[in-house]
Amino acid sequence: MTTATARPQEAPGIHPLLARRWSPHAFDPLHTVTEGDVERLLEAARWAPSAGNSQPWSFVAARRGEPDHQRLVRHLAGSAARWAPSASLLILNLAHRLVDDSELEYSEFALYDLGQAVAHLTVQASAMDLAVRQLRAFDRAALAAEFGVGPGWLVTTMAAVGVPAGAGAHADAHTGRRPLSDLRWPTGPASVRPASTAGHPHPEKEER
Numbered sequence: 001m002t003t004a005t006a007r008p009q010e011a012p013g014i015h016p017l018l019a020r021r022w023s024p025h026a027f028d029p030l031h032t033v034t035e036g037d038v039e040r041l042l043e044a045a046r047w048a049p050s051a052g053n054s055q056p057w058s059f060v061a062a063r064r065g066e067p068d069h070q071r072l073v074r075h076l077a078g079s080a081a082r083w084a085p086s087a088s089l090l091i092l093n094l095a096h097r098l099v100d101d102s103e104l105e106y107s108e109f110a111l112y113d114l115g116q117a118v119a120h121l122t123v124q125a126s127a128m129d130l131a132v133r134q135l136r137a138f139d140r141a142a143l144a145a146e147f148g149v150g151p152g153w154l155v156t157t158m159a160a161v162g163v164p165a166g167a168g169a170h171a172d173a174h175t176g177r178r179p180l181s182d183l184r185w186p187t188g189p190a191s192v193r194p195a196s197t198a199g200h201p202h203p204e205k206e207e208r
């Protein structure tokens with residue numbers, strides 16, 4: 001599907017914390033994180049930038065073995081149920097969409113900003129020698145009901161955090177990247193947008 005990889009040898013010049021980041025598909029079921037680790041990860045998310053400093057994010061963070069972890073695991077879909085529960089920590093990411101559950105939009109950039117907060121968390125995890133695989137393979141409506149998330153907030157994604165385990169950790173064909181030249185939007189007068197080399201990712205098929 002793609003021609004390049006994002007692994008360190010293929011990503012010259014970027015910071016090692018970013019270059020060594022990758023998303024495992026299997027986590028060590030014996031590894032644990034402390035509550036202090038969880039707080040450091042959320043602290044990193046807390047200091048992410050956001051439109052108007054709106055900070056439109058909230059998180060359900062549960063370590064393996066905690067009651068909330070079971071409540072998250074219960075609603076995982078398909079293949080995610082095979083690998084995500086063994087991660088040391090699951091985090092459910094919520095975006096603040098509406099003011100006081102009214103029709104008034106809280107921030108038009110809520111999803112954008114939540115993504116930045118999770119990206120910060122992911123880099124912090126890398127600095128703590130932890131890996132993160134984000135996921136969307138779960139029942140959003142069921143999780144909203146499980147945790148009392150009203151219409152003003154959107155259950156968006158999850159992040160599984162831990163240390164990679166075994167060969168299965170690498171069992172993912174979808175880690176390549178479009179070439180750098182493909183990232184720049186053509187700005188010339190008669191320029192034509194080149195066809196992406198990445199193709200359609202068919203995420204529904206691949207990430208359930």
Ligand SMILES: Cc1cc2nc3c(=O)[nH]c(=O)nc-3n(C[C@H](O)[C@H](O)[C@H](O)COP(=O)(O)O)c2cc1C
Nearest residue numbers: 006021022023133134135136137157174175207208
């Ligand atoms: C918003 C989002 C949703 C994702 N959902 C899933 C998922 O449901 N299942 C899964 O196995 N991986 C999921 N991923 C992980 C991506 O497949 C992975 O990040 C991508 O293949 C690139 O690999 P890398 O992170 O190792 O560079 C998701 C990632 C993001 C950012």
